[in-house]
Amino acid sequence: MINDGKIFIGNNGQLYVKKQGVNTEVFLKESFPWSAPGKFLSFRDKDDNEVLFVRDLEQLCFCEKEYICKHLERLRFVLDITDVYSIVEEYELRRFDVLTSKGGRTFYTKVDDWPHVRGDGTVMITDVSGDIYKLIDRESLSDAARKKLSYYIE
Numbered sequence: 001m002i003n004d005g006k007i008f009i010g011n012n013g014q015l016y017v018k019k020q021g022v023n024t025e026v027f028l029k030e031s032f033p034w035s036a037p038g039k040f041l042s043f044r045d046k047d048d049n050e051v052l053f054v055r056d057l058e059q060l061c062f063c064e065k066e067y068i069c070k071h072l073e074r075l076r077f078v079l080d081i082t083d084v085y086s087i088v089e090e091y092e093l094r095r096f097d098v099l100t101s102k103g104g105r106t107f108y109t110k111v112d113d114w115p116h117v118r119g120d121g122t123v124m125i126t127d128v129s130g131d132i133y134k135l136i137d138r139e140s141l142s143d144a145a146r147k148k149l150s151y152y153i154e
Helices: 062-075 143-150
Strands: 006-009 015-019 022-030 039-044 050-056 078-090 093-100 103-110 123-126 132-135
Touching: 006 062, 015 050, 022 050, 022 062, 078 103, 078 143, 093 132, 103 123
Parallel strands: 078 132
Antiparallel strands: 006 015, 015 022, 022 039, 039 050, 078 093, 093 103, 123 132
8 A cells, every 4th residue: 555545456346546535446557658667657537637646566565566467467458450441530539440460350549549650660559448559560551551541640
């Protein structure tokens, strides 16, 4: 337990922070730098307000560390995109129909959320559920797939 809150998993399997006697369901975001896993963890409520910030997992008790490690493992689950079938804008959402290393997937992003191109050229896309999709080599895509994607990335 850290000084200003206690982290636990509720009966519904979700993460909670208990602060000043109030239990708040939260989701976990790792803050930059991503090169320092397990450091700089932001626990956010449903409105994306920070409820608790943890600088290092070592601040937590054993049980809290276990909860967080399980959630971080789930957060770090990344699907590799191998083909792009379509990208369609719908009301305030963008629907991606893609082929991944695990099979076909359809996922949504907010229209205002753009794919992020990392320094090494890898394209990272985070959907509305927080799942991460990665495209390592755009050149391996068909011309049609590259064209579809080109409208959304530089």
